[in-house]
Amino acid sequence: MKGERRVVTASLKRLPEADRPRERLLRLGPEKLSDVELLxxxxxxxxxxxxxxxxxxxxLHHCEAKDPGGGLRALLHxxxxxxxxxxxxxGPAKVCTIxxxxxLGLRASAAPLRRVELSNPRAVFEFLxxxxxxxxxxxxxxxLLNAKNQVIDVECVSEGTLTASLVHPREVFRTAIRRSAHAVILAHNHPSGDPTPSREDREVTRRLVQAGRVIGIEVLDHLG
Known part of the structure; x- marks a missing residue:
């Protein structure tokens, strides 16, 4: 074990100090480092x-083989x-740290920001x-949006294949009413990678738009 540690340390010390990942991060900022260096x-x-x-x-090579083009995302699954x-x-310590x-990065990037304004489809996509x-x-x-199309909150209302029975207007608008939302944007993902709206997608959208009109909360868009 001690012999292995000496080999590893020597390998890192052969790098010029300015090229070592920690030093580069402190000097240049994390956005300038490669995935390999950050990892x-x-x-x-x-x-x-x-x-x-x-x-x-x-x-990273292992991740690329498991999910081509996905990078470290493979480790999330x-x-x-x-x-x-x-x-x-x-070892457990390294795996837990990774x-x-x-x-943590995923949660930070997905955390809703109170003053984010979603005024166009591109802004909605980048937010979601x-x-x-x-x-x-x-x-x-x-x-959930206020009158200025600023994000109040984001809520997951169902998991599983999108159906009219799973996505009921009651579940969709309950929090919107409680939080006094002015409007909502609906969104769901396609794990298959095919974003083509299905018949069920269109039916769910139609029902929710109608329900929103009745209660006075506009459905601005449905991304999926």
Missing amino acids: AILLGTGAKGRSAIEVARDL LREAERSELVKGL LAGLH APRLAHLSQEQFHVI
Whole structure:
């Protein structure tokens, strides 16, 4: 174990100080670092004679093989057996640090901001993408807006295949009424990757638009 640690330390020390991930982050900011460098910082040290950079690179290659183009997103959907295999290779502390870091970033990017104004479809997409892109199961979300189209809150009202029985107007508008929302935007994801609206999608939208008119809360859009 001590021999392995000396090899790892020596490997990192061969890098010029200005090129080491932590030093680069402090000097340039995290947005300038690659995924490999950021992951190496989370890892802290290497494993089994490999530096943190090498371990991070191998882990990213594994993610790319599992979910081409998805990057670290593959780690968000590990099955229990896959997580156990990762622990065997890296140890529980490193795996916990990586998963905690990923989920903290996910929650931070998805947290609703009170003064975000959603005045056009692109703004809505950019607001929702961090919240919906990683999901492996279909979810239906409602964005509550004030009179200036600023976000009051976001609520997930159902999980599973979108049907009229699952997405009932009562569930969709309950929080909107309680929070005095002026309007709502509806959104659901397509884990299959096909965004083409189904007959059920159109029927759900029609029912909710009608219900909104009755209670005086306009449905501005339905993204899906």
